[in-house]
Every structure is written in structure tokens, then in C-alpha cells.
Amino acid sequence: MTQMTTSNVPESKLASILSAEACLETRPAAADRLLSELEERAFALRDCDSLKRIWPSLAEARRRRRARAAAGRIDLHTHTTASDGEMTVEELLCTHFVQGQILIDDHNIIDSLAAARRLIKERDLELDVFLGIEVICTRERRSFEFHAIAPSLSDEFVELCALHRQKWERACELFVAEFAARDDLFDAPAWRQIAEDFSVGGSFAPVVERYQLVRDRIQSDAQAYQTYLRNNQTFDMGNLWKTWELGRAGDPPMLNHRFFGSMRCYAMSAYRDEFGDWFDYDQLASRFRKVGCFISHNHPNYWDEDFIGELRHELQTEWIHDWAKRGIIDALEVWSPPFASKRVPHYWEGVCRELGLVPMAGTDCHSGREQEFGGNVANHPEIPPAIYAKLTAPAIAGARQQREAWSALAAWRKVLEIDYAQEEALAECKSIIQSISAD
Numbered sequence: 001m002t003q004m005t006t007s008n009v010p011e012s013k014l015a016s017i018l019s020a021e022a023c024l025e026t027r028p029a030a031a032d033r034l035l036s037e038l039e040e041r042a043f044a045l046r047d048c049d050s051l052k053r054i055w056p057s058l059a060e061a062r063r064r065r066r067a068r069a070a071a072g073r074i075d076l077h078t079h080t081t082a083s084d085g086e087m088t089v090e091e092l093l094c095t096h097f098v099q100g101q102i103l104i105d106d107h108n109i110i111d112s113l114a115a116a117r118r119l120i121k122e123r124d125l126e127l128d129v130f131l132g133i134e135v136i137c138t139r140e141r142r143s144f145e146f147h148a149i150a151p152s153l154s155d156e157f158v159e160l161c162a163l164h165r166q167k168w169e170r171a172c173e174l175f176v177a178e179f180a181a182r183d184d185l186f187d188a189p190a191w192r193q194i195a196e197d198f199s200v201g202g203s204f205a206p207v208v209e210r211y212q213l214v215r216d217r218i219q220s221d222a223q224a225y226q227t228y229l230r231n232n233q234t235f236d237m238g239n240l241w242k243t244w245e246l247g248r249a250g251d252p253p254m255l256n257h258r259f260f261g262s263m264r265c266y267a268m269s270a271y272r273d274e275f276g277d278w279f280d281y282d283q284l285a286s287r288f289r290k291v292g293c294f295i296s297h298n299h300p301n302y303w304d305e306d307f308i309g310e311l312r313h314e315l316q317t318e319w320i321h322d323w324a325k326r327g328i329i330d331a332l333e334v335w336s337p338p339f340a341s342k343r344v345p346h347y348w349e350g351v352c353r354e355l356g357l358v359p360m361a362g363t364d365c366h367s368g369r370e371q372e373f374g375g376n377v378a379n380h381p382e383i384p385p386a387i388y389a390k391l392t393a394p395a396i397a398g399a400r401q402q403r404e405a406w407s408a409l410a411a412w413r414k415v416l417e418i419d420y421a422q423e424e425a426l427a428e429c430k431s432i433i434q435s436i437s438a439d
Contacts, residue, residue, distance in 0.1 A: 008049035013038070017050075021057050028064035029124040032420070035061055043413070046406070052437045059426040066421035068126040072100030074379040076130070076387075077147070077298070077336060077362025083107040083134075084236040086367045089115045093127060096368050101384045103362065105132030105147050107235035108168045110161045113153060130387060133161050134298065135288065136168060136264060139281040139319060141194055142311050143264040146281075146329065147296040147360070148288035151391040151418040156291040167278050172232040174274070175267040179211075180218050180225060186211070194265045198258055200312055207258050210246050217244070232263065238366075285328050294390045296331035296360050297323065300348055317351060324355040330390055331358035337375045358386045388419040396424065405436050 009017070020034035035058040042050035079085030080092055083106035087096060092104070093116060104112055116129045132149045150157045179185055186195070186208050195204040218225040231240045237260045241247055247256060268279040277283045285295050300316055323329045332355075334348045352359040361380045363370040371377060392415050399411035409432045415425040 009053050013050055014053070017053060017057070020061075024057065024061055024064065027124060028061050028068060029120075029126050031061035032058070032065050033121060033124060043409070048433065048437045051433045055430045055433050059430055062416075062421040062426065065126065066128070068099065069101050069128045070381055070384070072126065073097055074101045074381060074384065075362050075365055075377070076101075076103040076360050076383060077333065078102050078104055078365040079106050079134075080104065080112040082109050082111040083234050084238065084366060090119060092365075093119050093125060093129070094123065096365075097127060099126040101128040101130075103130040103132045103147065103149060105134040105149075107134050107145075108136055108161075108165050109133065109234075110153075110158065117153070128384065130384075131157075133164075135164065135284060136268070136279070137281040137284045138265065138268040138279050141190075141197060141265050141269050143261050143268065144281055145298045146285060147298060147331075147333075148285075148293040149296070149387060149391065151292045151395070154291065157288075157293070160287060160291055164278075164284070167275055169233045171267040171271060171275065171279075172229060174271050175263060176218070176225065176229045176232065178270075179215060183215075190270050191266060194262055194269075197265070197311070198262055201254075201258060202252050204258075204262075206252060206255055207262060210255075210259050213246065214244070232267075235260075281323070282326075282328055285323075289328075292391070292394065294331065294387055295329045296333060296358070297329045298333045299336065300332060313347070320351060321355065324357055329357065331360050331387075333362065334359040335361035335377045335380070336364050337370050337373070337377055358383060358390075388422065392418045392422055392425075396422075399425070399428070405432050408432055409436075 016038055017035070020031050020038065023031040023034065035054055039051065039054050039058055041047075042054060075097070078092060080087060080089045082089070085092070085106070089104070089112040092102075104116055106112060110131075110133050113129075113131050117131075119125065120127055120129060130149050131151075131153060132147050134145050135148050137144050137146065182188075185191060195208070198204050198207065214228060218228050228240065231237055238256065241256045241259070246259070268275075289295060297320060300313075300320065320329070320332065332348055332352050334345050334352060349359050351357070359380075361377055361383060363377050395411070395415045395418060399408065399415055402408035402411045409429060412425045412428045412432070415422050416429070419425070
């Protein structure tokens with residue numbers, strides 16, 4: 001590394017810079033943290049000499065940190081105990097992954113994201129964590145989910161997530177109350193239509209039978225009522241299915257998912273007097289796009305020789321084409337072990353190529369054991385750069401328009417808040433500092 005002149009940098013500050021640089025080769029995340037703290041103070045004071053001394057090493061630290069992260073596990077679909085995961089965010093990051101590039105996207109909640117950012121900084125983890133939420137939504141009564149990946153924890157993103165969570169929890173309250181009170185619920189026209197939708201995967205009778213068992217239980221036990229409500233709100237229905245022993249030997253494949261999914265279809269469709277179009281796929285995805293999110297359609301692979309849910313893949317393909325062509329989605333989850341047969345990813349990968357969508361890969365990590373049961377999901381190092389490119393594009397466009405040096409530096413630093421190792425931003429920051437120093 002080229003050594004910068006140090007004549008105008010105070011000795012105490014220079015000592016801190018040298019101490020941080022000593023970590024560069026073996027602990028680049030620590031070097032990044034220490035140098036970033038020094039850079040922030042220097043930027044606030046417009047201390048050109050210190051910035052000129054810091055930036056070459058800071059840029060190198062960030063490149064090395066990114067290389068370390070990219071060499072680890074790449075998993076772009078993970079959950080924590082904030083929703084239905086089995087690991088806390090600390091266990092997920094510090095024990096299970098340790099090194100890699102991952103997406104945390106709990107169901108309808110973002111409570112783990114701020115903690116993830118804090119842990120990465122405090123413990124110098126060699127992890128890149130994308131900030132996401134897995135959003136429940138509907139189209140023509142069918143239940144879907146998409147990743148909304150945010151460039152930052154902006155007020156607008158946080159407020160939108162909180163509002164969506166509030167509406168989902170309220171929809172669950174309405175459903176569980178109606179479900180417990182109405183013995184004739186399954187005769188209602190809306191429910192009959194959902195049963196018809198789900199009949200593409202086989203008889204709906206076993207699903208209704210399990211619902212009747214659950215209703216008997218929650219009608220007679222107030223604590224069971226609250227447990228059923230809470231587990232619907234957090235998506236932790238897999239645990240409920242086990243602890244309440246709803247599964248039986250000889251059940252049709254994926255019966256539990258048809259049981260969970262039909263409730264979600266009904267809850268998002270039956271109460272439009274209160275929610276309007278809030279849960280409609282197009283409207284909800286557009287709301288998240290307006291706050292800068294990258295949108296990936298999840299679980300398109302609910303069809304193979306083992307399982308068909310409530311939607312034939314031909315119709316889902318038609319809708320994915322529609323969403324892609326109208327700019328509603330940026331990506332499509334292709335590789336995911338819990339549901340995909342060997343042939344399914346090849347089909348959806350072809351759809352991505354045709355539509356120019358980013359093909360996503362993730363284990364849908366809840367326990368960390370998903371690949372033991374559903375097959376291996378290989379690393380796809382080409383995906384994180386594609387996500388970063390989408391997330392940073394607006395900030396880069398804005399930075400390129402800046403002409404005044406300090407305003408330009410501030411704008412490029414904003415890009416680095418989204419992608420700490422964005423090459424153009426690193427180069428521009430170094431160049432601007434040199435030009436300011438020369439002046």
C-alpha cells in the first residue's frame with residue numbers, strides 16, 4: 001500500500017490510524033470499523049489532512065472485508081425467532097453463519113434487523129447482511145410472499161413494515177375470532193372458493209378435518225385460542241402442527257402447508273371492508289418499491305411430483321410474466337430446498353433468463369438443517385452484486401449529479417451506507433479527498 005504523507009496529521013490521530021491499519025491483513029472488518037469511526041469524525045470536522053491519510057486504507061479494508069464475506073456461505077433467505085425461525089439473530093449470525101452474505105427476512109416483521117447491524121459492527125463479523133422482510137400478500141385469493149430488500153433502515157421503510165405487521169396481525173385476529181365463532185365457516189362462499197382453488201393439490205377434506213380439530217380446541221381453551229392466534233401472526237405454524245399433533249401417518253404430502261396457506265388466503269380476502277386493497281400483491285409490492293426496496297417473488301416452486309398447492313405453475317408463470325413486465329418484481333426465488341424437486345429450479349431459471357429477473361437462492365433457513373431434508377443449495381456469488389446494483393442505483397445517480405466537492409463526497413458516502421464496498425463510490429471518495437487537499 002502506498003504510504004500517505006502524515007506531516008499534518010496530529011500524532012494521537014496518526015497513532016489511531018496506524019493501529020487500525022495493523023488489522024488490515026488479518027482482521028479487515030475490524031480495520032473497517034476503526035477507520036470508519038476515524039473517517040466519520042474527520043468528515044464532520046472537514047479535516048482534509050486526516051481524510052487524505054485515512055481513505056486509501058479504508059478503501060482497502062472494505063475491499064478485503066467484502067472478499068472475506070463473499071468467500072463464505074451465501075444464503076438469501078433466512079429467519080430468526082422474531083418470526084418462525086429457531087435461532088435468535090445472534091445465534092444465526094455468530095454461530096450458524098459467522099462468515100458470508102445473507103438476507104434476514106422474517107415474516108412481516110423486521111425486529112432482528114437493527115440487532116443484526118449492531119452485532120456485525122460490535123463483533124467485527126465477516127458478514128454482509130441484506131435488510132429484508134418477507135411480505136404476505138394475495139392475488140385472486142391465492143397467498144404469496146415476496147422479499148422486500150431495503151437499502152437502509154430508513155424511517156419510511158420501518159414505518160411501512162410496522163403498518164403491514166399491524167394489518168396482518170389484525171387480519172389474524174379477525175380470522176381466528178370468526179373461525180372460533182362460526183361452525184358453518186367452511187360453507188361460506190369465500191371459503192368454498194378457496195377450497196376449490198386448493199383442490200388442484202388433491203382433496204381439501206383432510207385440511208377441513210384438521211381445522212375442525214383446531215376449532216374444537218380453541219373454543220374450549222382460552223390459552224389455546226391465544227396460542228393459535230399468536231402462531232398465525234408470527235407464521236410459527238410448523239411448531240403448532242407438531243405440538244398439537246395435527247399430522248398423522250399417511251397424510252397427503254405437504255398437508256400442513258395447505259392447512260396454513262388456506263387460512264392466509266381467507267384472512268387476506270374476507271375482510272376487505274376493513275383493509276381495502278392493502279394485501280393485494282401489486283399494491284403492496286409497489287409500496288415497498290417506493291421506499292427503495294428490491295422485490296423478489298418467493299416460493300414459485302410449489303409444484304412437482306410431490307406437491308401442488310393452490311396454484312398450477314402455468315397460472316403462476318403467467319402472473320410472474322405480468323409482474324416482471326410491469327416492473328413489479330426484480331427477482332424470482334429459484335433455488336430453495338424445502339419445496340423444489342430437481343426439475344423445478346431449471347424451469348424457473350429459464351423464466352428468469354426470459355424476463356431479465358435476478359434468480360435468487362436461499363435455504364429458507366429456520367433451523368439450519370433445511371438442506372439435510374431438501375437438497376443442497378449451492379453458493380451463487382453472482383447474486384449479491386446484482387442486488388447491491390439495484391439498491392444503490394438511485395443513490396449513485398444522485399451522487400453523479402453533484403458538482404461541489406463536499407456535497408459530492410457526502411453523496412458518495414451515502415452510496416457506501418448501502419454497499420460499503422461499492423467500487424465507484426470508493427474511487428470517487430478517494431479522488432474527491434485528493435482534489436480538496438490539492439486546493
